Amino acid sequence: MQAAFDALNALLGDRFTTGASDRALYGQSESHFADMPPDGVAYPETTADVAGIVAICAEHRMPVIGWGAGTSLEGHALAPRGGITVDFSRMNRVLHICADDMLAVVQPGVTREQLNEDLRATGLFFPVDPGANASIGGMASTRASGTTAVRYGTMRDNVLALEAVLADGRTLRTGTRAPKSSTGYDLTGLFVGAEGTLGLITELTLRLRGQPDAISAAVCAFDDMESATQTVILTIQSGIPMARIEFIDATFVRLFNAQNGTDMPQKPHLMVEFHGSSQSTREQAESFGEIVADMGGSAFQWADRPEDRNRLWKMRHNAYYTARAAWPNACAITTDVCVPISKLAQAVRETADDIANSGLPGPILGHVGDGNFHALLLPDRDDPAQIAKAHALAHAMAERALRLGGTVSGEHGIGMGKLKYMDAEHGAGWDVMASVKAALDPQGIMNPGKLLRQT
Amino acid sequence: MQAAFDALNALLGDRFTTGASDRALYGQSESHFADMPPDGVAYPETTADVAGIVAICAEHRMPVIGWGAGTSLEGHALAPRGGITVDFSRMNRVLHICADDMLAVVQPGVTREQLNEDLRATGLFFPVDPGANASIGGMASTRASGTTAVRYGTMRDNVLALEAVLADGRTLRTGTRAPKSSTGYDLTGLFVGAEGTLGLITELTLRLRGQPDAISAAVCAFDDMESATQTVILTIQSGIPMARIEFIDATFVRLFNAQNGTDMPQKPHLMVEFHGSSQSTREQAESFGEIVADMGGSAFQWADRPEDRNRLWKMRHNAYYTARAAWPNACAITTDVCVPISKLAQAVRETADDIANSGLPGPILGHVGDGNFHALLLPDRDDPAQIAKAHALAHAMAERALRLGGTVSGEHGIGMGKLKYMDAEHGAGWDVMASVKAALDPQGIMNPGKLLRQT
DSSP states (O other): OHHHHHHHHHHHGGGEEOOHHHHHHHTOOSSSOOOOOOSEEEOOOSHHHHHHHHHHHHHTTOOEEEESSSOOSSOTTOOTTOOEEEEGGGOOOEEEEETTTTEEEEOTTOBHHHHHHHHGGGTEEOOOOOSSOOBHHHHHHTTOOOTTHHHHOOHHHHEEEEEEEETTSOEEEEOOSSSOOOSSSOHHHHHTTSTTSSEEEEEEEEEOEEOOSEEEEEEEEOSSHHHHHHHHHHHHHTTOOOSEEEEEOHHHHHHHHHHHOOOOOSSOEEEEEEEEOHHHHHHHHHHHHHHHHHTTOEEEEEEOSHHHHHHHHHHHHTHHHHHHHHSTTBOOBOOOEEOOGGGHHHHHHHHHHHHHHHTSOOOEEEEGGGTEEEEOBOOBTTOHHHHHHHHHHHHHHHHHHHHTTOBSOSSSOOTTTSGGGHHHHHTHHHHHHHHHHHHHOTTOOBSTTSSSOOO | OHHHHHHHHHHHGGGEEOOHHHHHHHTOOSSSOOOOOOSEEEOOOSHHHHHHHHHHHHHTTOOEEEESSSOOSSOTTOOTTOOEEEEGGGOOOEEEEETTTTEEEEOTTOBHHHHHHHHGGGTEEOOOOOSSOOBHHHHHHTTOOOTTHHHHOOHHHHEEEEEEEETTSOEEEEOOSSSOOOSSSOHHHHHTTSTTSSEEEEEEEEEOEEOOSEEEEEEEEOSSHHHHHHHHHHHHHTTOOOSEEEEEOHHHHHHHHHHHOOOOOSSOEEEEEEEEOHHHHHHHHHHHHHHHHHTTOEEEEEEOSHHHHHHHHHHHHTHHHHHHHHSTTBOOBOOOEEOOGGGHHHHHHHHHHHHHHHTSOOOEEEEGGGTEEEEOBOOBTTOHHHHHHHHHHHHHHHHHHHHTTOBSOSSSOOTTTSGGGHHHHHTHHHHHHHHHHHHHOTTOOBSTTSSSOOO
């Protein structure tokens, strides 16, 4: 190991550290996993740095773990087998914005808020919005999505091309700047969602969208969860091009009101947003309003001014932290199931019933236009029985999602947290993933302990 | 080989043949490639049949080549190394339509016209439209797209899940019915566009869309190519959600007029279609009309009645055959470049200039909303000098596309025709494709001679 450290020191100077405090920092995660620190931390500034780091690690068979903004919820950036954490925060430049082609070339450490700040004057924006101010490289690696995926797709749909450093130190370029291509295996798609297990993404070419002429947002209340989820199902089926359609349950509404001074009725809500021309957003809003009325929804509150919309979505984005603050002694067990839209009402109802029966706090929200929702389970961190109960609830949600034809993760990824469901969801597909992994990383140094069967 | 034939006979009875006329039929293609017949042809009816066929071929190291509707333009289904062609025409059932989830589960031999016929009463449709009445399995395997990709995406965006038989006879299921997922490598995306080199697709779950309330279509003329392509660029950049925006050059217009009795001015045209509500299509058409007027376009002809629209798109879809009929002694060399939209005008202009200078017939059309266009090069089939000239033109187009940041195939795929550009387009990526291929098909029996470096 010392030989590897010496080589990394020679390559990076003070941009490589084995200091205990740095290692401790990168051994933590946002979720309930135990700390797992790496043996060292590297801060590359260029693709050549990354290639050098990986080559050294390959020579010494040391694990290499990518680190974006540290917002993963499934322990993706933990170092269960030690190794070198590669922090991309110094590779945070927007390299190129091509307004004519509606694309941006960025380094992986750029965060989505930073990118959209840079784009503001161009009339364009990058639509994928997982809530947290994640890094673009991390978002690509977990195939992130979030509130706007119902309209603009996930990272799968918005990364046009990328550069990655492979396990042997080779640098790979995938994709072109053309909007589509039919030239062989979709390597861009293979690296998006690979969680750093096939290589480290060092550059991304992203699809941008035109800032809509008109945006309007609203919240509305429902007497029960069922009416809210039925509204979502009907809205999606009717083809209204919702830019956002989010569900929050009565508990979250209570928390939001307490934290933000809002006065939403303490009932399940939908938070929605329409993008288009002023005429088409009005038309969308009318069609949506009719469905809401049919389902007994009420208490529409519109947020048409940018500052009101920003407040609304900030509230939504902070939901996770709001709930954690409300139960300061709880540990947070996140869940992330995604089901066919026709099963959404059933999945949410059964989940809510289970949580109610458990007696644990477990508010529910979700990107329900995609059939994707989260219960945030909050057992007392000092009560093993509660923690066990929360894990049982999460397990029941995952099993239910599979039973209903869905998936155990809509957007958070596998990391270490969802490994136990991969066999059930993929069967032989998990073995195929292992074959691909072995072909591209025969030593198994790229982010070991994640996504793949552990051997 | 006889042992393999015996086993296939035992498995399939008269659904396996080695007859000369059958073999000859499957040795042909739509394009300029020499005939390359297989050693036998199998007609599976079930996934189990396919698994059995592949297992037998694996045991005897015989190539396995999938066959859909035979509409490939790059020799994908030819048998350059012999082997067994697997004709999916008897696996042509729509297994399940789930209107609530807006998806259909189909066997690979279903054609797109057949599927949309079946969907007619549901209010839904499958949007990918490559023109030819291709099989869905073939469309997935070549990552097909066509006239509507500008709005609805390519096969990459519209296959949600699939079943495939791997090179060792294992059956694999990828994806779920949930609209999105973050659970590991995107195996669905890996098989879409793999051209049968990783396995044979035996079932597909497809995303459907709601039939729009209103559809309107139009053609309009431009004085020159440049104005037409500039109109496309401005239209895309302005975010008008075009359902179709197709370019045809003056030569194609002349052929269409002659064949269909239409009277379009003999100039470059755009053919467009708008989908939405009656209000939003009107709004789209107005915005588009303003751009057309600014660019000096004229002679708008609207086709709002279904029969008029059908006539319009049928004319467009038959362009390839119309041109072949007009030059009966020509061999057809198709091209399929795709460039960033900002380079479209340059790419089309330089291509047209080259063709004009060559003296060969080479009408141009394309799905220009994606930056994708085709010149159909028509050298006299008995004139080797003309044929060489046509290949040089095609070569210049491919090189130009790469130089402009584009791709050598927007939608036709690699097959045997585009192998020579894979190194230039992908570099190390082509080696990565080979590694993936070797991992999943170590004997190299799945559609050898296509897509990958030939060894």
